[in-house]
Amino acid sequence: xxxxxxxxxxxxxxxxxxxxxxxxxxxxxxxxxxxxxxxxxxxxxxxxxxxxxxxxxxxxxxxxxxxxxxxxxxxxxxxxxxxxxxxxxxxxxxxxxxxxxxxxxxxxxxxxxxxxxxxxxxxxxxxxxxxxxxxxxxxxxxxxxxxxxxxxxxxxxxxxxxxxxxxxxxxxxxxxxxxxxxxx
Amino acid sequence: xxxxxxxxxxxxxxxxxxxxxxxxxxxxxxxxxxxxxxxxxxxxxxxxxxxxxxxxxxxxxxxxxxxxxxxxxxxxxxxxxxxxxxxxxxxxxxxxxxxxxxxxxxxxxxxxxxxxxxxxxxxxxxxxxxxxxxxxxxxxxxxxxxxxxxxxxxxxxxxxxxxxxxxxxxxxxxxxxxxxxxxxxxxxxxxxxxxxxxxxxxxxxxxxxxxxxxxxxxxxxxxxxxxxxxxxxxxxxxxxxxxxxxxxxxxx
Numbered sequence: 001x002x003x004x005x006x007x008x009x010x011x012x013x014x015x016x017x018x019x020x021x022x023x024x025x026x027x028x029x030x031x032x033x034x035x036x037x038x039x040x041x042x043x044x045x046x047x048x049x050x051x052x053x054x055x056x057x058x059x060x061x062x063x064x065x066x067x068x069x070x071x072x073x074x075x076x077x078x079x080x081x082x083x084x085x086x087x088x089x090x091x092x093x094x095x096x097x098x099x100x101x102x103x104x105x106x107x108x109x110x111x112x113x114x115x116x117x118x119x120x121x122x123x124x125x126x127x128x129x130x131x132x133x134x135x136x137x138x139x140x141x142x143x144x145x146x147x148x149x150x151x152x153x154x155x156x157x158x159x160x161x162x163x164x165x166x167x168x169x170x171x172x173x174x175x176x177x178x179x180x181x182x183x184x
Numbered sequence: 185x186x187x188x189x190x191x192x193x194x195x196x197x198x199x200x201x202x203x204x205x206x207x208x209x210x211x212x213x214x215x216x217x218x219x220x221x222x223x224x225x226x227x228x229x230x231x232x233x234x235x236x237x238x239x240x241x242x243x244x245x246x247x248x249x250x251x252x253x254x255x256x257x258x259x260x261x262x263x264x265x266x267x268x269x270x271x272x273x274x275x276x277x278x279x280x281x282x283x284x285x286x287x288x289x290x291x292x293x294x295x296x297x298x299x300x301x302x303x304x305x306x307x308x309x310x311x312x313x314x315x316x317x318x319x320x321x322x323x324x325x326x327x328x329x330x331x332x333x334x335x336x337x338x339x340x341x342x343x344x345x346x347x348x349x350x351x352x353x354x355x356x357x358x359x360x361x362x363x364x365x366x367x368x369x370x371x372x373x374x375x376x377x378x379x380x381x382x383x384x385x386x387x388x389x390x391x392x393x394x395x396x397x398x399x400x401x402x403x404x405x406x407x408x409x410x411x412x413x414x415x416x417x418x419x420x421x422x423x424x425x426x427x428x429x430x431x432x433x434x435x436x
Contacts, residue, residue, distance in 0.1 A: 025202055027309045027376065032207040034218040035225075036310040043228040044318075047235055047289055052281035055239035059261045062246050062254070069248055 147182075154178045197390065201383035205307055205376065223303040224311075231292045231305065239288070260288065264421065271425035276432050282322070283428075286315060287421040294375060294413035298406070306416075307376040309368060316368035319424045327431035338434040367423055374416045378409040 026032070158174045207222050209215075216222060239260075242253030250258060264287050268280045290306055297304025305311050327335040339356040341349055382405045389398040 025376075026205040026207060027307070027372065029207070032216050032222070032224075032308075033310040035216050035220055035222060036207065036305075036308055037314050038218045039222075039225045039228050040305075040311050040314050043232055044285060044289060046232050048281065048285045050232075050236055050240060051284055051288065055243065055257070056261065056281055056284060058243050058246060059239070059258055062243065062248070062250075063258060063261070065246075066248050 151178055151182060154182070197387060199384055199387040201380040201387070204379060204383060205304070207308075224305050224308070227293070227296060227303045227305050231289060231296055234292050234296065235288050260284075260291075267422055268425055268428075271422065272429045272432055276425070276428055279322075279428050283421060283424055286319070286424060287417055290315070290371065290420055291414060291417035294417055295410075297375065297379070298409055298413060304375055304379060307372055307379060309372050312368035312372040313364070315371075315420070316364040319367065319427055320364040323427045323431040326428075327434060330431070331434055335431075335434045338430055363427065367420065371416050371420050374412050378405065378412055381405055382409065 155174055155178050158178060159171075162168075162174070207216065207224050209220050209222050210226055211221060213220065238253065239257050242251070242257045245251065245254065247254060261284070264284045265277075265280055268276055268283050272279065293304065293306040293311075296302055297306065327338070331337075339353045339360065341352045341356065344352055382402055385398050385401045385405060389395040389402075391398075
């Protein structure tokens, strides 16, 4: 390949350039400049038109679209976030309501039970009081009975003692004595 | 390839690292007329097709969620667009298709030139000088058309002390006209040097004992060249933007 190139360069019309280019820099072989410049201009013009007419507007539109989509998504996300926040607030409010309602019901129930309990206790107290009064009365009756029995027994005993002493008991005197004694 | 041919011929280590840059007609013939289809023409055409493939076919689906190809195209678009906007400002965006054309052609030609057996169009001064002159002429003509004599304020540093201004004006004037030279030689020089160095290392591979080192060196240089291929395209583009900024906003 290189040999062929050199042959080509050697037989090139411009021998001076050929000689200069073989050991030196092909870049400085000015006989190729016109050709390169012409094709470069063609290349640049083609690239410029392809880019400015097709590629760049398209890519710009795609990037703008993406930016728009991202913005829209962010806005939607913000909205959803706000909604979630509201929902959470509503939930917490419902929870607090439920809790206060439960408290209220519990208090009411407690009060009702307390009232029932108080009534039952009062009733029981009254019953106990009645029973106790009855008992007192029975005890008083028994005591009275017992006092009478004691005075009878005492009179009889005094009568018997007096008789055993050989005297004749005076019923009235004995009764008076016993009564006096019992008062004392 | 060139080295082997000559090595066999002359029986020794002979390097022809520059042979890869020779422009030759593709379809026979010895003379190169302005319309002759040469290897340079072929690789420019391949660059055009590659750019169409990437930027047009790659984006043909206009997908909101991009494919790999479309991603690369969008990346290139965003990269250059941001560069133009950042450096030249909002009103420089009208030059975006033009800058994009330059960037895509240079980056594509550089990368295609790294393929084995290929021809690197951007290694030729004929190409880079035209590219740089296009930028220079655009900046100069647009600057004068838009700002008239005010464009000359570019050379009159009003922030400097008055006695210094004529001196600075001369320096600014020289630097202004040197721009297309440095702009073009930087690109072609970097690309050409890298390719030539790889070729020299490839020449050493003919010696059996050195060949492993040579292969490693070629690999390393190739990696560096991949970097250079992109960086030089970037540098050319950003300098274009900087020069365009002068046309849009002359004065310091």
